[in-house]
Amino acid sequence: MKILLLSSSYNSLTQLAHAWLKSSRYDVTVATATTAETMRDAVRQFQPDLILSPMLAQVIPRDIWEYITCIIIHPGIMGDRGPNSLDWAILNEEKEWGVIAVQAEEHVDSGPVWASYHFPMREGSKSSLYRDEVAQAAMQSMMVAVHRFETGLFVPAPLDYSRPEIHGRYRPSVKPEQRKIDWQNDGVADIIKKIRSADGQPGVLDDIGGESVYLHGAHEEGTLIGIPGDIIAKRHGAICRAAVDGAVWISHLRPKGRVADGFIKLPATDVLGDLVDEVSEIPVPLHYSTPTKTFRDIWYEERNDVGYVNFRFYNGAMGTGHCQRLTEAVMYARSRPTRVIVLSGGRDFFSNGIHLNLIEAAADPAEESWRNINAMDDLVLAVLTATDHCTIAALYGSAGAGGVMLALAADRVFAREGIVLNPHYKGMGGLYGSEYWTYSLPKRVGDVLALQLTEQCQPVSVEHAKAIGLIDDIIIQDGGCPSNFSSFQGQIVRIAEKQAHAHNFATLLEQKRQAWQTDEKTKPLDQYRLEELEEMNQNFWGEDPAYHLARSAFVRKLPRPGNLQCTANLKQA
Ligand code: COA
Secondary structure, three states: OEEEEEEOOOOHHHHHHHHHHHHOOOEEEEEEOOOHHHHHHHHHHHOOOEEEEOOOOOOOOHHHHOOOEEEEEEOOOOOOEOOOHHHHHHHOOOOEEEEEEEEOOOOOOOOOEEEEEEEEOOOOOHHHHHHHHHHHHHHHHHHHHHHHHHHOOOOOEOOOOOOOOOOOOEOOOOOHHHHOOOOOOOOHHHHHHHHHHOOOOOOEEEEEOOEEEEEEEEEEEOOOOOOOOOEEEEEOOEEEEEEOOEEEEEEEEEEOOOHHHOOOOEEHHHHHHHHHOOOOEOOOOOEOOOOOOOOOOEEEEEEOOEEEEEEOOHHHOEOHHHHHHHHHHHHHHHHOOOOEEEEEOOOOEEEOOEOHHHHHHOOOHHHHHHHHHHHHHHHHHHHHOOOOOEEEEEEOOEEEOHHHHHHHOOOEEEEEOOOEEEOOOOOOOOOOOOOOHHHHHHHHHOHHHHHHHHHHOOOEEHHHHHHOOOOOEEEOOHHHOOOOHHHHHHHHHHHHHHHHOOOOHHHHHHHHHHHHHHHHHHOOHHHHHHHHHHHHHHHHHOOOOHHHHHHHHHHOOOOOOOHHHOOOOEEEO
């Protein structure tokens, strides 16, 4: 059966759908279509039996859906319609939400329903829910819909609002005033809910010291208090603003203005500059013992001979400072009398490599790119050379570019079922990449596959990643539940503790040391780094500005110029 994945962009959900359909051996092609005409072109070219749309900002024209079944994956419960489903689910504090696979018809999202999948709502941002629960529910309902379509026997039920089980309804767009924050009256829970309902996009518009900014990355503070509206603390780029009944940390801001014109999301203190010069930086201990509500992006925990280096970077982007602090945390973990170190990445992303927004905003982006990649290399080196410990990378969230290579620095790599890995750099204007990938990637998958992965720039499902040796194992969720961070963590703890207490632990460690010494004799890590950085030097300061143009377009959410090396408009699996 020929399936066309019609999507507005090749975003995470489309990549996931692509990977799932490919591993089910369907003949699948992806078309990123932004107009009715490009949709028609894709259909003419590919002649699909079925069209699936995991993420579509445009309406599919009648002359397509009348002749070919088009199933739209909509992030809402049965009967829900409208452009801001998840925003409303968060604002209305829904206890349960879902995804439906709905057939395209005259009225958007009101066609017959092929499949639906529910999940319990969690307190998280819209983008976090989208990348986790929604993504998993979307894949479940998509696959059920595909199988039902394939039988040729299933007839989807029309949407009938008189049925008692239909709880959804049409909801218009959320108006900015519906989530505007009143710092003199709104409580912490309401403020966080409003910010999360609009995070990652479009953000909640607010005024800070006369600056109009969109708020992103909200975290509850458990101890600090102050005059409502005042900024009472800062920490690692985030600001803490007092409310009537507590305080809220805001990690990122975006100045009002068009993203395309360079008004991009940055750590809050970078946007506010001297407005927060006088605000005290309130530190938080790295070694975490008492659970208090606050903002922390790196923390260390220790249990039963295992050290956990936890990191949660907004969008998985790691600037120079993030990398330096994380290196310190890894070095601290290495200094502890434990046996195993777990690198435990974020819920939304494990890591997406160097921080392209911070680089773009720097006075000298080439210089900042260099500082950032060197800081990232230092971090990876700290993991690669941890020869007194066994190391584990635990990927609950997806990873891209240098973020994948960071994971590969660990001895063992475990990834959650349903995430996507993008182990390549070239899509970013032909970026060569560093993070010792020329050492660790071929070591895992061999030279031929390493070349394929880095040249073809395709997303890799965890199933494929395991099959080719890129990762060691997949952590499958319990009982078919769409996703569950604590069950994933529980499994990682069991794996780490089992390794720490293995009867042959000393032998394993000795083998690791010997292998490392042999590798160093064959070709020292310094040499890999030097060679990679020579290429990166060309990317940053050479005659071809492709990387700078691609980065600039990426952070401005514009089509990347000359992105032909990696992403054709139509991707044949
Ligand atoms: N630096 C800064 N921001 C980044 C980032 C990076 N390295 N990688 C992703 N982001 C941001 C995006 O701008 C987006 O921001 P938003 O919240 O303002 O919308 C958010 O993270 C999600 O990214 P998006 O591209 O929408 O997610 P996706 O799941 O569809 O795609 C990737 C994931 C990793 C394939 C894609 O984000 C990517 O190519 N990132 C760049 C990776 C890279 O080249 N890193 C540098 C070399 S090491």
